[in-house]
Amino acid sequence: MNTLTDMQARTPRAGMPPDASDLDLLRRFEPVVRYTQGEQFYPTDVDRYVKECSLWAHYPDDRDELLVKQDEMTLEKLVEPRPAVFGTVHYLRFIESLSLSESAEVLANQLRLRRLLKNNFHAGIGRLARGGLLPRVVDALFTISFLLRGRVPAATAAAAELDYFHMRAQQDKNVYYGRVVRKGQSNWVVLQYWFFYCFNSWRSGFGGVNDHESDWEMITVYLYNDGTQLVPEWLAYASHDFHGGDLRRRWDDKGQLDLVDDHPVVYAGAGSHASYFKRGEYQDEANIDLPPWVHFLNQAWHKFWTQLLDQEPGDPFRIPFVDFARGDGLSIGPGESRTWAPVVIDETTPWVGQYRGLWGLFARDPISGENAPAGPMYNRDGSPRGSWYDPLGFAGLDKVPPPPDALRLLEKNAADITARQTALNTLIPDKAAELQSLGARLTSMEYNPHLAKQYAALEKKIAVSMEEVRGLRREYSENTALLEGLIGRLDRQKRGVEDDPRAHIRHLVLPVKTTRMRFDRFAETWAAVSLSLLLFGIVALVFFAPHYLAAGLAVITLLFIVTESILRGAFIQTVAQLTDILAVIGSVILFFHFWFWILMAALLAVASFLMFQRLRELT
Amino acid sequence: MQKRKKVWTKKRPIAVTIVAWGIVLLFLIRLYQVLEPLLRMHVIQNGFTAPLFLGASLTPLGRTVFTSGAYLILSLVGLVVLFGFLRLHRWAWVVLMAWTGVSLLITLINYFYSRPNFLVMASNVIIAIALSQSDVQRIFHIRMDQGEHID
Numbered sequence: 110m111n112t113l114t115d116m117q118a119r120t121p122r123a124g125m126p127p128d129a130s131d132l133d134l135l136r137r138f139e140p141v142v143r144y145t146q147g148e149q150f151y152p153t154d155v156d157r158y159v160k161e162c163s164l165w166a167h168y169p170d171d172r173d174e175l176l177v178k179q180d181e182m183t184l185e186k187l188v189e190p191r192p193a194v195f196g197t198v199h200y201l202r203f204i205e206s207l208s209l210s211e212s213a214e215v216l217a218n219q220l221r222l223r224r225l226l227k228n229n230f231h232a233g234i235g236r237l238a239r240g241g242l243l244p245r246v247v248d249a250l251f252t253i254s255f256l257l258r259g260r261v262p263a264a265t266a267a268a269a270e271l272d273y274f275h276m277r278a279q280q281d282k283n284v285y286y287g288r289v290v291r292k293g294q295s296n297w298v299v300l301q302y303w304f305f306y307c308f309n310s311w312r313s314g315f316g317g318v319n320d321h322e323s324d325w326e327m328i329t330v331y332l333y334n335d336g337t338q339l340v341p342e343w344l345a346y347a348s349h350d351f352h353g354g355d356l357r358r359r360w361d362d363k364g365q366l367d368l369v370d371d372h373p374v375v376y377a378g379a380g381s382h383a384s385y386f387k388r389g390e391y392q393d394e395a396n397i398d399l400p401p402w403v404h405f406l407n408q409a410w411h412k413f414w415t416q417l418l419d420q421e422p423g424d425p426f427r428i429p430f431v432d433f434a435r436g437d438g439l440s441i442g443p444g445e446s447r448t449w450a451p452v453v454i455d456e457t458t459p460w461v462g463q464y465r466g467l468w469g470l471f472a473r474d475p476i477s478g479e480n481a482p483a484g485p486m487y488n489r490d491g492s493p494r495g496s497w498y499d500p501l502g503f504a505g506l507d508k509v510p511p512p513p514d515a516l517r518l519l520e521k522n523a524a525d526i527t528a529r530q531t532a533l534n535t536l537i538p539d540k541a542a543e544l545q546s547l548g549a550r551l552t553s554m555e556y557n558p559h560l561a562k563q564y565a566a567l568e569k570k571i572a573v574s575m576e577e578v579r580g581l582r583r584e585y586s587e588n589t590a591l592l593e594g595l596i597g598r599l600d601r602q603k604r605g606v607e608d609d610p611r612a613h614i615r616h617l618v619l620p621v622k623t624t625r626m627r628f629d630r631f632a633e634t635w636a637a638v639s640l641s642l643l644l645f646g647i648v649a650l651v652f653f654a655p656h657y658l659a660a661g662l663a664v665i666t667l668l669f670i671v672t673e674s675i676l677r678g679a680f681i682q683t684v685a686q687l688t689d690i691l692a693v694i695g696s697v698i699l700f701f702h703f704w705f706w707i708l709m710a711a712l713l714a715v716a717s718f719l720m721f722q723r724l725r726e727l728t
Numbered sequence: 729m730q731k732r733k734k735v736w737t738k739k740r741p742i743a744v745t746i747v748a749w750g751i752v753l754l755f756l757i758r759l760y761q762v763l764e765p766l767l768r769m770h771v772i773q774n775g776f777t778a779p780l781f782l783g784a785s786l787t788p789l790g791r792t793v794f795t796s797g798a799y800l801i802l803s804l805v806g807l808v809v810l811f812g813f814l815r816l817h818r819w820a821w822v823v824l825m826a827w828t829g830v831s832l833l834i835t836l837i838n839y840f841y842s843r844p845n846f847l848v849m850a851s852n853v854i855i856a857i858a859l860s861q862s863d864v865q866r867i868f869h870i871r872m873d874q875g876e877h878i879d
Contacts, residue, residue: 419862660837667833681822681870685860688829692856695832695849698839702846 122360123371124338131453135287135300138330138341139449141369141442142304143388145379145435147230149270149314150324152304152441154284154452155460155468157276158323159184162201167471169196179205188463199466200481203307203322204268212264219267222274230315230379232433233390261313261320261472261479269308269322276307283441286454286461286485290500296511298332298339299500303454303485304382308469311380311432318381318430319478322469325485326382328375329500333511342512344373345504346384348618352495354505355618358386359610365617372443378432388436389620418689434620460484465491505613516602523595526588533585540581544574632676643669741867743858744813747824750855751810758803765792821859821868828855 125137144151164177164187176199177186191199207215223229286303306324311317331343341360348356358366366386367374376385385391414420441447456462461484469481483489486497496503510518551567554560611617643665650661667687674683700707766772769792780790809827812820832852835845858864865871 418860420860659840663833663837681825684822684826684829685865685870688825688832688856689860691829691832691836692853692860694836695853695856698836699846699850699853 122340124332124335124340127334127339129339131287131289132451134289134298134332134339135302135451135453138300138332138372139285139287139442139451140302140328140373140375141440141445142375142377142384143436143440144377144438145230145433146438147228147314148377148379148438149228149310150273150306150308150382151277151439152283152285153273153276153307154282154450155286155305156184157280158203158305158307158468159187159201159460161272161276162203162469163205164466165200165202165471166191166193167198167200167473169194184460188459190463198471199464200471201323201466201468203469204265204272207262207264207268212262212267215264215268215271219270222271228438230433232316232431261322261470263313265322265470266308266310266313266320270310273307281447282450283447284450284452286452288454288485294501295507296333296514297501297506298334300330300332301327301485301496301500302329303327305468306382309381311378313380315380315433316430317432321472321479322481323467324382325468325482326377326384327485327496328373328384329496329504330373331501331504331506333513335513341371343504343506343509344386345506346375346386347496348378348383348385349381352503352505353615354613355616357504357506357613361607362610365611369442369444374436374442376434376436378434381432383432383434385432385434385618385620387620388434391432391434391618392430392621418693420686420689431621454485456486461486509613512602516599519595519599519602523592523599526592526595530585530588530592533581533588537578537581537585540574540578544571544578547571547574635672635676639669639673740816741861741863743861743864744816744867747855747858747864748810748814750851750858751806751813751824754851755803755806755810758799758806761799762796762803766796768792816867818869821865821870824855825859828852828859832856 125134129137142152159182161179162182163175163179164182166174166176168174176191182201187201193199284305286305288299288301288303290299290301304326306326307322309319309321309324312320327347329345329347330341331345332339332341344358344360344366345356346358360366360368376388377383378385378391439447442449454461464484465487467481467483467489471481472479474480480489483491483494486494488494499507501507547567547570551564551571554564554567557564646665647662650658650665654661670683670687671680674680763772769789770777771789771793776789776793778789779787780793781787782790786794809820809823813824831848835849835852838845839849862871
């Protein structure tokens with residue numbers, strides 16, 4: 110963290126006149142979005158997408174009804190009122206159900222298209238090789254869970270890629286939907302840039318967590334009026350379902366934000382389209398809804414492991430999903446080969462405010478990862494989206510005043526506290542004098558048995574008065590310290606000294622360093638086949654050495670873990686951890702058999718220690 | 729009077745001493761396991777009076793000699809590890825930890841197959857706990873403080 114002396118003077122920023130039109134404001138600060146080589150979907154317009162879709166309703170009795178056919182679909186038809194029973198989900202469908210032969214055909218065509226476009230993606234070190242064996246087991250369970258959950262079929266992803274290619278061939282237009290909020294945002298002016306993609310191909314294209322039809326992504330620029338113009342101060346990039354101050358960077362934070370001619374640069378995750386401030390590969394942790402008892406056991410083990418055994422922490426449930434935001438593919442934005450076609454939206458835009466359904470397939474996924482998202486204004490359940498109705502709170506900016514207001518608020522705070530200190534300067538001596546007078550009266554009552562009742566009453570009154578005086582003195586002392594801080598900050602603000610731009614960030618998301626793998630190709634292959642080999646080994650044990658199943662299983666598992674650790678260059682750490690775990694198991698067994706003797710030994714040790722301590726005091 | 733010069737040395741944690749004594753104890757046990765069968769079979773007194781192999785398999789004398797030989801090798805390895813351990817070498821910690829892990833695994837498997845050896849299990853648990861102490865790991869450069877690096 111920077112110290113006060115590291116803080117820099119505020120640099121002047123280019124802005125826009127406060128009366129500039131919404132479109133001009135949006136264009137002035139529109140982003141440059143850089144994609145990863147291999148990306149298949151780019152921001153497009155909703156009109157053409159909707160025309161390619163059909164509209165459906167899914168009812169609580171698990172029935173689906175076609176409401177509008179594909180060829181008849183328009184934005185006007187999308188927003189027509191459609192009363193329905195509770196639990197109904199309206200959704201668009203970009204790709205209709207495919208038969209087996211159609212699926213095979215689109216998958217073959219997808220391969221041909223990729224060869225033709227030479228738009229290939231190379232993962233480098235695969236995601237499975239980035240984690241250990243245990244995360245791989247959890248990952249396998251996650252993959253198996255798709256058999257029980259709803260999912261978007263691979264052929265649907267392929268068909269979406271082909272359809273989108275044809276849409277681009279007809280008209281290749283990259284649209285962002287811009288929203289400007291000037292009122293009700295505590296003197297901030299908020300610019301939101303919404304990007305619509307036909308498909309999220311993170312899982313099928315890049316080994317990520319999910320696939321879904323349609324994708325909405327957003328970045329926000331926060332401006333303030335410096336008296337003459339609107340200038341940018343903060344930026345927030347939406348990333349998956351996260352929210353809060355960690356999403357926010359200050360406009361002048363050069364280490365954490367790339368700007369091209371005063372346009373912010375967004376590095377979009379391949380397939381996921383999540384927005385990142387810096388190029389790189391981000392290791393995501395999939396949010397798995399574990400049962401509460403698993404969480405409890407995990408936390409208890411973590412405490413035992415780190416606090417009692419003093420070992421390095423580790424999270425076995427970290428599934429290595431990678432978001433590739435390399436920025437080495439197509440770039441869209443000012444000064445790039447492709448530019449934006451902006452469209453201004455607000456609550457009155459019909460498809461924004463009046464359609465609360467999903468913008469793609471409702472895959473019946475209970476944890477929603479494979480269900481399409483709703484529009485910019487709503488969540489999947491039709492409730493209002495936080496980033497739309499509270500753009501300040503979304504990025505943790507609701508408690509932060511714009512710089513000119515900060516100065517005024519600080520001055521008001523300092524004036525209020527100074528006034529209170531002046532009042533306390535009179536009040537405290539008065540109350541203290543009153544207390545002393547009461548004390549003198551109390552002393553004069555002593556040794557007069559007939560005044561016992563009055564003495565007791567006065568004692569109570571004095572206790573209350575003492576508490577009051579103590580409280581006032583505490584307040585004065587606390588106010589002095591607070592005032593000192595306020596005056597210091599006020600002074601820095603007046604001199605135009607900037608705060609640490611990252612002081613609000615609790616968890617700074619950074620690209621991962623590529624894991625050091627010893628035998629690169631072998632490690633990759635091992636990562637891909639290790640879990641299957643383990644299962645083959647178990648089957649072999651069951652058939653050929655059933656009497657030694659438990660022992661064999663333990664030995665095989667340990668051999669796999671040790672092999673893994675050698676490949677990952679973590680042999681020492683793994684051996685230490687495994688031995689510690691075995692020692693814990695051994696301790697439990699020993700305590701189970703010899704608990705009486707262990708307790709007796711502990712008592713004897715305590716007794717000896719106490720005796721030693723006491724005898725030392727005698728000498 | 730000349731002022732005494734302060735000599736700063738790396739302080740050896742008590743856990744290291746415990747482990748070192750444990751290795752010495754194990755060495756003595758192994759030495760007994762080397763000598764006892766050889767004495768029993770009068771090999772030391774009379775030398776090899778019978779063949780060690782009968783065809784492709786070992787004779788009782790051959791088994792004794794080979795078992796003693798294996799224990800002798802283990803004892804010598806133990807001595808080398810002890811030497812490295814007392815000199816606070818990193819490799820000695822790694823070998824000892826791996827050894828303790830393997831020994832613990834064998835002891836635990838034996839326990840679950842109704843062949844418990846609580847004495848070995850307890851000594852292994854003590855050694856594992858002693859080796860896992862953060863100050864022991866630091867002194868052997870297993871755990872690094874921030875900014876520290878192996879020379």
